[in-house]
Amino acid sequence: MYRYDEFDARFVRERVAQFRDQVARRLDGSITEDEFKPLRLKNGLYLQLHAYMLRIAIPYGTLSSRQMRQLALIGDRFDKGYGHFTTRQNLQFNWPKLKDVPEILDLLADVEMHAIQTSGNCIRNVTADHFAGVAADELEDPRPVAELIRQWSTAHPEFSYLPRKFKVAVSGAAEDRAVILAHDIGIRIVRHEQTGEIGYRIIVGGGMGRTPMIGKVVRAFLPKADLLAYLEAIMRVYNAEGRRDNKYKARVKILVHETGAEEFTRRVEEEFAALDGPSINADPAELARIAAYFAAPDYADLEPFSAPLDRQKKANPEFAAFVESNSFAHRQPGYTALTVSLKPIGGIPGDATGDQMRALADIAEQWSFSELRVTHQQNIVLPNIRLDDLFDVWKALRTADLATANVGLITDIIACPGLDYCALATARSIPIAQSISNRFADPVRQKLIGELGIKISGCINACGHHHMGHIGILGLEKSGQESYQITLGGDATDKAAIGERLGPGLGADEVPDAIETIVGVYLGNREASEPFINTYRRIGIAPFRAAFAKVEETSDAAH
Amino acid sequence: MSVAVKRPPLPVILLANDLLDGDIVFWTGKTWSLDLVDAAVAANNDAAATLEQAMAHALATNRVVDAGLVDVAIDSWGRITPRHIREQIKTLGPTIRLDLGKQAQTGRV
Numbered sequence: 001m002y003r004y005d006e007f008d009a010r011f012v013r014e015r016v017a018q019f020r021d022q023v024a025r026r027l028d029g030s031i032t033e034d035e036f037k038p039l040r041l042k043n044g045l046y047l048q049l050h051a052y053m054l055r056i057a058i059p060y061g062t063l064s065s066r067q068m069r070q071l072a073l074i075g076d077r078f079d080k081g082y083g084h085f086t087t088r089q090n091l092q093f094n095w096p097k098l099k100d101v102p103e104i105l106d107l108l109a110d111v112e113m114h115a116i117q118t119s120g121n122c123i124r125n126v127t128a129d130h131f132a133g134v135a136a137d138e139l140e141d142p143r144p145v146a147e148l149i150r151q152w153s154t155a156h157p158e159f160s161y162l163p164r165k166f167k168v169a170v171s172g173a174a175e176d177r178a179v180i181l182a183h184d185i186g187i188r189i190v191r192h193e194q195t196g197e198i199g200y201r202i203i204v205g206g207g208m209g210r211t212p213m214i215g216k217v218v219r220a221f222l223p224k225a226d227l228l229a230y231l232e233a234i235m236r237v238y239n240a241e242g243r244r245d246n247k248y249k250a251r252v253k254i255l256v257h258e259t260g261a262e263e264f265t266r267r268v269e270e271e272f273a274a275l276d277g278p279s280i281n282a283d284p285a286e287l288a289r290i291a292a293y294f295a296a297p298d299y300a301d302l303e304p305f306s307a308p309l310d311r312q313k314k315a316n317p318e319f320a321a322f323v324e325s326n327s328f329a330h331r332q333p334g335y336t337a338l339t340v341s342l343k344p345i346g347g348i349p350g351d352a353t354g355d356q357m358r359a360l361a362d363i364a365e366q367w368s369f370s371e372l373r374v375t376h377q378q379n380i381v382l383p384n385i386r387l388d389d390l391f392d393v394w395k396a397l398r399t400a401d402l403a404t405a406n407v408g409l410i411t412d413i414i415a416c417p418g419l420d421y422c423a424l425a426t427a428r429s430i431p432i433a434q435s436i437s438n439r440f441a442d443p444v445r446q447k448l449i450g451e452l453g454i455k456i457s458g459c460i461n462a463c464g465h466h467h468m469g470h471i472g473i474l475g476l477e478k479s480g481q482e483s484y485q486i487t488l489g490g491d492a493t494d495k496a497a498i499g500e501r502l503g504p505g506l507g508a509d510e511v512p513d514a515i516e517t518i519v520g521v522y523l524g525n526r527e528a529s530e531p532f533i534n535t536y537r538r539i540g541i542a543p544f545r546a547a548f549a550k551v552e553e554t555s556d557a558a559h
Numbered sequence: 560m561s562v563a564v565k566r567p568p569l570p571v572i573l574l575a576n577d578l579l580d581g582d583i584v585f586w587t588g589k590t591w592s593l594d595l596v597d598a599a600v601a602a603n604n605d606a607a608a609t610l611e612q613a614m615a616h617a618l619a620t621n622r623v624v625d626a627g628l629v630d631v632a633i634d635s636w637g638r639i640t641p642r643h644i645r646e647q648i649k650t651l652g653p654t655i656r657l658d659l660g661k662q663a664q665t666g667r668v
Contacts, residue, residue, distance in 0.1 A: 027579065029621040047625055049649045050660050051581035080659055095659075097580040348655055419645060420653035428648075430655045480643060 001064055001371065002147050002293045004112045011155070012109045015116060019043050020102035027099065043105065044115025048423050051095045055118040056108060060128035060146040060170070061089030061374040065361040068372055070111040072357035078104050083357065085342060085350040087414055087465055088167070089127050089374040090118060094421055116154065121162045123153035123235075127169045129177045130375040133294060134337045134383045136329040140189045140198055142170035142178075144291040145227065148282055149187075151290075152228050159235050163242035164250035166235075167207075179376060181215045181496035182206040182468060184252045185234060192221050199223050204234055204264070205256030208462035212498045213253040216261035218268055224287075226272075229280040233272035237264070297369040297384060302334025306387035319394050321443060322405035327390070334387055338368075340380040340397060341404040341412060345441045346434050349415040350378030359400035367393050376465075377414055377453075379407065409446040410454060410519070411437045414465055418458025418475060419482070425458035427475025427482035432456050432511055439512040440519075449519055452532045455490070468492040470533050471518060472499040473511065484511050488518065488544055489536045500541050503548045514548065521547045566607055567630040572598040572639060573610040574650070575617065575626035583649055583661065584623060586613050591623065595639055595650050595661070600631065 004012070019039070026036045040046075044055040056071070063071075071091055075083045078100045079093040086092055096104060108114055117124055126146045133141040149168055153159065159166070171178040172189035180186025186203035200222045206215025222230050238252045241259070256264045313320035327336040340360065343349050352360070364372045364382055367389045373381035385393055397403040406412045413436060416422065418429030433456055440446055455469030459476075466472035472487035484506045487499030506514055521544050526535045536544075572595075573586035584591040585598035592598070601607040607628065614626045629646045631639045641647050652660015 026621070032621065033578075033618065033624045047576060047581060049645070050583065050652060051576070095581075099579055419648055420655050425645075428654065430653075434655065482644065 001062060002059075002143075002290065008112070008151075009109075012112075012114050012116070015043070015114065016102060016105040016109055019105060023098060023102055038120070040101075041119040042116070043101075044118035045096075045098075045101055046119065046423075048094065048421050049419075050421065052098055052101070053421070054093045054096045054101060054104065054115055055086070056091045056093070056113060056115050057118050057125040058089050058091060058113075058374050059150050060126055060132065060143050061130050061376075062132075062143065063372045063374065064111075065365040065370040065372070067111045067113055068357050068361040068364070070107060070113070072354040072361070074104050074107055075357065076354040082351055082353045084348075084417065085352065085374050085378050085380070087376050087378060087416070087463055088125060089130070089376055090125060091374070092417075094417075119165075121164050121166075122160055123149075123156065123162075123166045123168060126150050126153070127167070127178055127183075127376060129171045129173055130373040130381050131177060131328060131337050131383065132172065132373075133296065134330050134332070134335075135173045135177075136331045137174040138172050138331065139174070139191060140172040141291075141294055142172040142187075142189060143294045144287060145187065145189070145200075146170045147290050147293075148228070148287060149231065152231070152282070159239060162235075162239055163244045164247060164252075166238075166252065176492075176494040176496075179465070179468065179492045179496075180206075181494070182208055182212070182465075182492065183215065185231065186215050187227075190221065197223070200227060202230060202234075204268075205253040205261070206496075207251055207253040208465060208467045209251070210248060210460040210462075211251075211254065211257075212462070212467040213257060214496050214498065215253075216256055216264075218261070218265040225281055225284065226277060228282055229275050229277040230268075230272055232280050233268050233275055236271050236275075237267045241267075296332070297371075299332045299335065299384070300386070302332075302386065302388075304333040306334065306390075309387045309390055312391040316391075318405070319391060321447070322394055322403055323390060325405045325409060325447075326407045327385075330384075332384075336385050336387055336390065338382045338385045338390070338393065339375065339407045340382060340402050341406050342379050342402075343406060343412050343437065344401060344404045345406075345411060346438045348430050349413055349433050352380075356400050356402055359396065359402065363393060363396050366396075377412065379412070405443065406446060408451045408453070410440045410449050410452045410515075411446060412453070413437060414453070414455040414469070416457050416459075416464035418456075418464075422458060424461060425475070426460070426477040427458050427484065428508070429456045429458040429464055429473075429475055432473060432475065432484065432508060435508070435512050436515055439515070449523070450529065450531055452519075452522075453492070454515070465492065466490070467498045468496065469499060470536070471515065476505060478505055482508055484508060486511075486514055486518075486548075488541055489533070491533055502541065502544060503552065513551065517547050517551050518544055566611070567628055569604070569607060569630070570600050570602040570633065571607050571610065571628040571630050572600055572641075573614055573626065574598070574629055574646070575614075575623035578622055578624055586610060586617070588613075591617070593661070593664075598631075598639055600633065600639060601628075 188201040202219040203215035368382040415429040415433040419425040457464035457466040468490040490499030491497040588599035
C-alpha cells in the first residue's frame with residue numbers, strides 16, 4: 001500500500017490545523033455560514049437532512065486494516081456506531097458534530113487519510129477496479145497510476161475551481177469493473193496492438209446524473225510517459241471552455257457532447273502539443289517509486305486447487321454457495337479475491353457497524369495481508385485469501401453477520417442514501433432496496449435468476465448509478481408523493497449502456513411487484529443460462545413493456 | 560444561500576439545523592427547541608413574517624444554519640406534522656433506522 005511521504009503528511013496536518021481554526025472562527029461567530037460553507041465543503045463536510053455528514057476519501061478504494069480500525073473508532077466515538085460505504089469507494093459518517101470534526105480529521109491523518117476534495121468543483125477521489133493487483137484478467141495494476149493522479153490532482157492550483165466536479169477512474173483489466181465509461185475521464189491500461197507497449201486509452205465525457213452519457217475515446221493509445229501532460233491538456237480545455245453559466249450543463253460530458261468528440265479531441269491534442277510535457281509529466285523514477293508500494297505481497301507458492309476447500313464445500317452447502325457467489329479468480333494460484341457483501345437481506349446497502357469494520361480489519365490482518373478494498377457496488381473485498389483459509393474466513397465473517405452469499409445477484413443492490421439522509425434527494429432509496437431484497441430473499445431463487453444488478457437513486461443526480469443498472473430505479477417526487485421510475489438494460493461494464501424507461505412511475509409499494517414482473521419476463525424468455533442483460537439485449541424492451549402495461553392495467557382497475 | 564426565500568402555504572413553523580451539532584431545532588417564538596411540540600405555529604401572514612424575522616436574526620447571530628419555514632398540518636389534538644415527506648423525515652429521523660434521529664429520543668414515529 002502507498003505510504004505518505006513527508007510532504008503528504010505535512011500537507012494533511014496543515015489542512016487539519018487550518019480547518020480547526022476555521023471551525024473555531026465559525027463557532028465564535030467570526031465568519032458566517034456563507035463564508036464557512038465552501039471551507040467545510042473543501043474538507044468533505046456537508047450539511048444533510050438530520051445533521052452534518054463527513055465524506056472520507058478512500059483513494060482507489062484501498063484500505064489497510066489499521067485504517068479500517070480507525071474508521072470504526074471514529075464511527076463509535078464521534079458518530080452513531082456505523083459508517084456508510086458509497087458508490088465512489090468512499091465512506092460517509094452521517095452524524096458528526098461540527099465541533100468534533102477537526103479531531104476526527106486528526107485521527108484520519110494519524111492513519112494517512114483525509115476528506116480533502118471529496119466535495120466541490122475539483123478533481124475528486126480517483127477510483128479504480130476493486131480487484132486491482134489481484135485479478136486474473138488484469139494487464140497491469142491500475143493503483144500506481146491512480147495514486148500518481150491523486151498526487152497530481154490534490155490541491156492542483158489550476159484545477160481547484162473547475163466549472164463542476166470531476167471524477168477519474170482507472171482500470172487495468174480485460175473486464176471494466178470501475179465504470180470507466182461513465183466518468184469524466186476514464187483510463188484504461190491497454191497493450192498497443194502493433195508494438196506490444198503498455199499505455200493508456202483515454203476516455204472523456206462519460207457520466208450519469210440528469211444527462212447520462214457514455215464516454216468517448218479521445219486517445220486510443222497514449223504512451224505511459226505522457227499521461228499527466230495529456231490529462232492536463234484535457235483539464236485545460238475543460239477549465240477554459242466548460243460552461244459556468246448553468247451548473248446542470250457544466251460537466252465535461254456536456255462540453256464533449258456540444259463540441260463533438262472529434263473537435264474536443266482536436267482541441268485537447270492542440271493543447272497537449274503546446275504544453276511543455278517534460279515539465280508536467282512524472283519522472284519515471286517517481287512512478288517507479290509509487291509502483292513499488294503496490295508490489296505483490298509475499299504470496300505462498302500454492303497449488304491452484306485446494307483439497308480441504310473441496311471437502312469443506314461438499315460438507316457444507318451454505319459455505320459452497322458463499323464461495324461460488326463471493327469469490328473471484330485471483331492471478332496467484334491458490335488464492336482468491338473474496339467479496340464481503342454489505343447487503344444482508346433486508347439490510348441497508350453499504351452500511352457497516354463499527355464492530356463489523358473491526359471484524360473486517362481483523363480478518364484482513366489474519367488472512368489477507370492486512371488489505372481491504374471498497375467496491376463501487378458498496379461491498380468490501382478481501383483481496384488475498386488463500387483457498388485453504390476460505391472456510392475459516394467464512395466462519396469469522398458469519399460471526400460478524402458478514403457472510404451473505406449474494407454478490408452480483410438480485411439482492412446485491414446499489415442504493416444511495418436517498419431521502420432518509422440526503423438533502424438533495426427527492427425520494428427514499430433504501431426502503432425500496434430493502435423491500436426488493438426481502439421479496440427475493442430465497443437463496444435458491446436468487447441463484448436461479450443469476451446475475452442481475454439493481455441500482456437505485458433517490459434523485460436525478462444518480463449517486464445510485466440507476467442509469468447503468470440492469471434494472472435501474474429512480475426515485476422522484478410527483479405531486480408531493482414519492483414515485484419510482486424503472487429503467488431496463490443499463491450496463492456498467494465495457495459494454496456500457498444507459499437503461500431505457502419501462503413505463504410510468506410507480507408508488508413505492510408497487511416496485512417489488514414490478515421487479516417480479518420483469519424477472520418473470522426474463523425467466524420466460526431466457527435461453528439456457530443466459531444472464532438477464534443478454535436476454536434483454538436479444539428480446540428488447542417490448543416484452544417487458546407489454547407485461548408491465550398489463551400489471552398497470554390490473555393495478556388501475558383495482559383502485 | 561441558506562435562507563429560504565419563498566414562503567410556503569400557511570400554517571408554517573420555523574426549523575433549522577443547530578450550528579454546533581447539526582441537530583434539527585424548532586423556533587418556539589422565544590428560543591430554539593429540540594422538540595417539534597414546542598414549535599411556534601404561524602397561521603397568518605403577520606405571524607409568518609415574524610418567523611421570517613426570527614429566521615434572519617438567528618442566521619445573522621450564527622446559532623443555526625439552513626433555517627427555513629415549513630408548512631405543517633395541525634390535527635384536532637393540536638399535533639404538528641410537516642406536510643411534505645422531506646420535512647417529516649427531517650423532523651423524525653431516517654425511516655429505516657428508527658433508533659436514530661428525533662424519533663429515537665421522543666418516541667414519536
